[in-house]
Amino acid sequence: MQVLDPLKRLKILDVAAALFAAQPFHKVLLSDVAEAAGVGKGTLYVYFKNKDDLYLSVLYNGFCQLIDQLQQKVDQNQQSPLENLQTVVREIVRFACQNPYLYELMRSVPWCQVTDNALWNGKRTELRALIEAIICRGVALGEFEDPHPELTARFIPHLVRSVMMDRELSSTPETISAHILRFACAALVPKPLDRM
Amino acid sequence: MQVLDPLKRLKILDVAAALFAAQPFHKVLLSDVAEAAGVGKGTLYVYFKNKDDLYLSVLYNGFCQLIDQLQQKVDQNQQSPLENLQTVVREIVRFACQNPYLYELMRSVPWCQVTDNALWNGKRTELRALIEAIICRGVALGEFEDPHPELTARFIPHLVRSVMMDRELSSTPETISAHILRFACAALVPKPLDRM
Amino acid sequence: MQVLDPLKRLKILDVAAALFAAQPFHKVLLSDVAEAAGVGKGTLYVYFKNKDDLYLSVLYNGFCQLIDQLQQKVDQNQQSPLENLQTVVREIVRFACQNPYLYELMRSVPWCQVTDNALWNGKRTELRALIEAIICRGVALGEFEDPHPELTARFIPHLVRSVMMDRELSSTPETISAHILRFACAALVPKPLDRM
Amino acid sequence: MQVLDPLKRLKILDVAAALFAAQPFHKVLLSDVAEAAGVGKGTLYVYFKNKDDLYLSVLYNGFCQLIDQLQQKVDQNQQSPLENLQTVVREIVRFACQNPYLYELMRSVPWCQVTDNALWNGKRTELRALIEAIICRGVALGEFEDPHPELTARFIPHLVRSVMMDRELSSTPETISAHILRFACAALVPKPLDRM
DNA sequence: TATGAATGAGGATTCATTCAT
DNA sequence: TATGAATGAATCCTCATTCAT
Numbered sequence: 042m043q044v045l046d047p048l049k050r051l052k053i054l055d056v057a058a059a060l061f062a063a064q065p066f067h068k069v070l071l072s073d074v075a076e077a078a079g080v081g082k083g084t085l086y087v088y089f090k091n092k093d094d095l096y097l098s099v100l101y102n103g104f105c106q107l108i109d110q111l112q113q114k115v116d117q118n119q120q121s122p123l124e125n126l127q128t129v130v131r132e133i134v135r136f137a138c139q140n141p142y143l144y145e146l147m148r149s150v151p152w153c154q155v156t157d158n159a160l161w162n163g164k165r166t167e168l169r170a171l172i173e174a175i176i177c178r179g180v181a182l183g184e185f186e187d188p189h190p191e192l193t194a195r196f197i198p199h200l201v202r203s204v205m206m207d208r209e210l211s212s213t214p215e216t217i218s219a220h221i222l223r224f225a226c227a228a229l230v231p232k233p234l235d236r237m
Numbered sequence: 238m239q240v241l242d243p244l245k246r247l248k249i250l251d252v253a254a255a256l257f258a259a260q261p262f263h264k265v266l267l268s269d270v271a272e273a274a275g276v277g278k279g280t281l282y283v284y285f286k287n288k289d290d291l292y293l294s295v296l297y298n299g300f301c302q303l304i305d306q307l308q309q310k311v312d313q314n315q316q317s318p319l320e321n322l323q324t325v326v327r328e329i330v331r332f333a334c335q336n337p338y339l340y341e342l343m344r345s346v347p348w349c350q351v352t353d354n355a356l357w358n359g360k361r362t363e364l365r366a367l368i369e370a371i372i373c374r375g376v377a378l379g380e381f382e383d384p385h386p387e388l389t390a391r392f393i394p395h396l397v398r399s400v401m402m403d404r405e406l407s408s409t410p411e412t413i414s415a416h417i418l419r420f421a422c423a424a425l426v427p428k429p430l431d432r433m
Numbered sequence: 434m435q436v437l438d439p440l441k442r443l444k445i446l447d448v449a450a451a452l453f454a455a456q457p458f459h460k461v462l463l464s465d466v467a468e469a470a471g472v473g474k475g476t477l478y479v480y481f482k483n484k485d486d487l488y489l490s491v492l493y494n495g496f497c498q499l500i501d502q503l504q505q506k507v508d509q510n511q512q513s514p515l516e517n518l519q520t521v522v523r524e525i526v527r528f529a530c531q532n533p534y535l536y537e538l539m540r541s542v543p544w545c546q547v548t549d550n551a552l553w554n555g556k557r558t559e560l561r562a563l564i565e566a567i568i569c570r571g572v573a574l575g576e577f578e579d580p581h582p583e584l585t586a587r588f589i590p591h592l593v594r595s596v597m598m599d600r601e602l603s604s605t606p607e608t609i610s611a612h613i614l615r616f617a618c619a620a621l622v623p624k625p626l627d628r629m
Numbered sequence: 630m631q632v633l634d635p636l637k638r639l640k641i642l643d644v645a646a647a648l649f650a651a652q653p654f655h656k657v658l659l660s661d662v663a664e665a666a667g668v669g670k671g672t673l674y675v676y677f678k679n680k681d682d683l684y685l686s687v688l689y690n691g692f693c694q695l696i697d698q699l700q701q702k703v704d705q706n707q708q709s710p711l712e713n714l715q716t717v718v719r720e721i722v723r724f725a726c727q728n729p730y731l732y733e734l735m736r737s738v739p740w741c742q743v744t745d746n747a748l749w750n751g752k753r754t755e756l757r758a759l760i761e762a763i764i765c766r767g768v769a770l771g772e773f774e775d776p777h778p779e780l781t782a783r784f785i786p787h788l789v790r791s792v793m794m795d796r797e798l799s800s801t802p803e804t805i806s807a808h809i810l811r812f813a814c815a816a817l818v819p820k821p822l823d824r825m
Numbered sequence: 826t827a828t829g830a831a832t833g834a835g836g837a838t839t840c841a842t843t844c845a846t
Numbered sequence: 847t848a849t850g851a852a853t854g855a856a857t858c859c860t861c862a863t864t865c866a867t
Contacts, residue, residue: 045851067263071837081853083839092837192416195399203395204388212388220388227424241826267862268829277828279864288862437830459655463858473832478859584808587791595787596780604780612780619816633847659841660850669849671843680841 050088053078058099058140066096097161103144104164107136111171122179123230127222129172133198134218137205144205169194179229186231193228200224246284249274254295258338262292293357299339300360303332307367318375319426323418325368329397330414337401344398365390372425382427389424396420442480445470450491450532458488489553495536496556499528503563514571515622519614521564525593526610536597561586568621578623585620592616638676641666646687650730654684685749691731692752695724699759710767711818715810717760721789722806729793736790757782764817774819781816788812 044050056077060069071092075082089095114128137144173194179185187193200221204212252273256265267288271278285291310324333340343361369390375381383389396417436442448469452461463484467474481487506520529536565586571577579585592613596604644665648657659680663670677683702716725732735753761782767773775781788809 065263066261067836070835075854082837082855083853084851086838087851087853189416192400193420196396196420199395199399200392203391216385217388220385223384224389224392224420224424228420266860271829278830278862279828280826282863283826457654459653462856467833474834474858475832475860476830479830479832484858581808584792585812588788588812591787591791592784595783608777609780612777615776616781616784616812616816620812658839663850670841670851671849672847674842675847675849 044088049078049080049084053080053085053088053095054099054102057095058103061096061099062140066092071095101161101164103140104168107133107144108164108168108171110136111168115171115175122175122182122184123226125175126172126179126225126229127218129175130197130201130221130225131214131218133201134214134221137201138214144202168198172197176229183231185229187229193225197221197225245274245276245280249276249281249284249291250295250298253291254299254336254339254342257292257295258342267291295339296343297357297360299336299343300357300364302336303329303340303343304360304364304367306332307364311367311371318371318378318380319422321371322368322375322421322425323414325371326393326397326417326421327410327414329394330410330417333397333401334410340398340401344395364394368393375425381425383425389421393417393421436480441470441472441476445472445477445480445487446491446494449487450495453488453491454532458484463487493553493556495532496560499525499536500556500560500563502528503560507563507567514567514574514576515618517567518564518571518617518621519610521567522589522593522613522617523606523610525590526606526613529593529597530606536594560590564589571621577621579621585617589613589617637666637668637672641668641673641676641683642687642690645683646691646728646731646734649684649687650734659683687731688735689749689752691728691735692749692756694728695721695732695735696752696756696759698724699756703759703763710763710770710772711814713763714760714767714813714817715806717763718785718789718809718813719802719806721786722802722809725789725793726802732790732793736787756786760785767817773817775817781813785809785813 053074057069057074060074060077071085072082074095075085078085085095089098111129111132114132115125120128169191173190176185176187176190176193180187180190201217204217204221249270253265253270256270256273267281268278270291271281274281281291285294307325307328310328311321316324365387369386372381372383372386372389376383376386397413400413400417445466449461449466452466452469463477464474466487467477470477477487481490503521503524506524507517512520561583565582568577568579568582568585572579572582593609596609596613641662645657645662648662648665659673660670662683663673666673673683677686699717699720702720703713708716757779761778764773764775764778764781768775768778789805792805792809
């Protein structure tokens with residue numbers, strides 16, 4: 042869809058993200074979204090097919106942002122797999138702290154049946170692949186040891202979420218990152234003597 | 238609330254769990270719940286105050302079931318913390334496999350603002366406490382090593398969910414339990430040489 | 434569709450017929466229909482799928498009524514084809530005068546795409562067939578003379594409509610019937626001898 | 630209203646006639662009209678006050694066209710009332726075959742309450758008057774016999790429409806004209822002597 | 826107690842119309 | 847003049863909830 046004013050579209054996505062994450066879908070009124078975005082109710086329908094489409098676009102947009110940021114950070118500087126992993130965890134935690142609502146939203150498989158569901162799953166896979174690639178590289182270089190990198194790759198984002206879910210903790214991003222990393226590295230980094 | 242037919246109540250909770258887990262709250266119609274449970278729409282209001290109450294009861298019921306099963310298994314036989322942890326993980330995985338909808342549902346922070354929200358959250362805390370207690374006991378006995386048992390306790394249920402979420406893997410409960418345990422133990426069980 | 438209270442359904446159809454005929458479709462508000470029928474807005478949706486369905490049901494209902502009345506009158510008493518034709522014209526005029534709105538509505542092929550469109554066309558055909566049968570019987574008995582009974586059959590209802598359309602005439606039903614009959618008989622009844 | 634590009638105005642009227650005739654008023658979107666006419670939505674408001682005005686203009690335009698053609702043909706050559714009637718019927722049928730949508734549209738009483746409704750209805754009256762005049766002249770000359778010329782005048786256009794409405798017949802304009810004329814003349818032309 | 830017909834507040838969506846360009 | 851993005855009033859429709867039976 043050729044979009045008229047991309048900035049207006051982003052503005053809408055932005056305020057919608059905050060609203061959708063703060064309340065369940067059915068409590069978010071499009072009139073609230075419109076008002077918060079400073080546009081008319083009808084304008085929402087110029088940029089999005091309907092409420093479901095808006096919701097989905099919010100999720101997709103957030104996903105893309107996160108992956109782009111990760112990819113950029115990982116590609117940017119030549120780092121070891123361990124450093125990469127640290128970077129990824131820190132970035133995810135940072136993103137989750139900055140966009141707690143959005144990150145929580147991204148948890149679930151979207152229930153709206155849209156035509157480009159494939160596109161969607163593609164992004165999901167992309168994130169997993171990005172993490173898995175780091176682990177695999179680590180295994181190849183002998184830095185990591187992991188019989189199931191694809192499982193571990195799935196764990197990482199969930200570990201972040203598990204901590205984010207209970208906001209009353211008010212742990213700092215650093216504490217969270219550190220604990221997750223400790224957790225992940227314990228499983229990945231081979232030790233002089235085997236255990237278990 | 239003194240209820241006349243506890244079995245009918247459970248039947249309703251059961252089908253509601255399946256429906257709530259498969260779709261977001263607002264797509265679950267009470268008429269669907271009633272039909273699936275084989276009762277009249279009005280009957281739902283005999284057993285539950287309203288839709289929010291039904292939703293919350295489903296969650297509460299789920300936590301009670303899971304915790305009861307866990308507590309029973311843990312108390313039952315005198316075991317070491319490590320064995321306890323293994324038991325807990327296996328039981329959670331088993332529960333999640335048997336009640337995939339319910340377990341998936343239990344993930345979320347409840348957004349309904351009802352009076353007995355606290356009661357509800359109490360159960361979630363209870364589950365965490367149960368796991369945390371095992372870890373703390375392990376630390377006390379020198380079997381485990383963990384600077385943040387309360388964080389680790391939060392991780393466990395989410396690790397299970399992270400694997401459950403992608404059903405296409407078709408991993409067996411055993412595989413899942415094993416990988417999660419490997420992961421958790423790596424972080425908890427001290428090794429001859431420290432790292433990090 | 435098994436209908437709950439057939440009388441309520443008829444009541445709704447009745448007031449809806451008046452409203453739909455007095456104004457174009459888009460000016461008829463369902464809230465007006467509900468109020469006029471003395472029921473809640475939601476009740477309309479218990480008896481009809483949506484606004485289009487209600488509109489269509491009004492038309493269909495009117496059609497059925499008219500045809501039933503005609504069939505009854507024609508079957509009732511043993512009459513000659515000419516007498517039958519007179520009866521039919523008088524009945525149509527009477528119906529049109531009693532239900533001017535409804536009759537005007539029935540003019541057009543319904544534009545709502547409904548599943549039982551066939552059912553609909555069936556009724557339309559039924560009316561034509563009823564009239565055509567009378568003409569054909571007349572031709573067979575030598576009372577009428579008509580190379581195209583199927584065309585003539587189509588004319589009759591339109592002749593009525595043509596007169597009904599301009600209400601300011603305030604001709605009596607009798608005048609209208611008489612003129613239409615004179616018109617039709619002139620074309621149908623063979624003459625060496627004058628008639629009427 | 631002084632209009633800059635009369636051809637663009639006609640183009641709009643043309644496509645609007647087709648759309649209005651094919652669907653009820655409320656299903657015709659101005660965006661559809663604009664697109665079909667190859668102009669911008671705003672342009673419609675340059676040539677017409679609003680949607681109602683466009684609709685009315687379509688009808689008015691149609692009547693003007695038809696009446697102009699008829700008047701011209703009737704005035705053109707000195708003819709007997711019977712010949713005039715034949716000309717009129719043939720011309721109406723021709724017009725209806727060439728502008729089936731427009732003609733079908735002209736059937737209805739206009740429901741828009743606009744100020745120049747009168748102007749509009751005047752044109753309809755004009756058409757009736759034109760036909761009535763022919764019949765009256767015939768009666769005056771003793772060629773016709775009709776107690777209610779004003780009723781008969783109303784019949785003619787509707788007879789045409791009644792045949793046009795069912796396109797599956799695929800009768801030629803000639804067949805249609807012939808049957809209508811047979812019908813009309815039967816009622817109008819006095820006989821001891823055979824007619825046509 | 827169990828029911829489901831009736832309800833109407835609430836919210837998504839449409840589309841004629843405007844106006845800055 | 848021509849445009850089409852933006853608008854919001856208008857209205858259809860949903861669905862949780864009630865209550866007479």
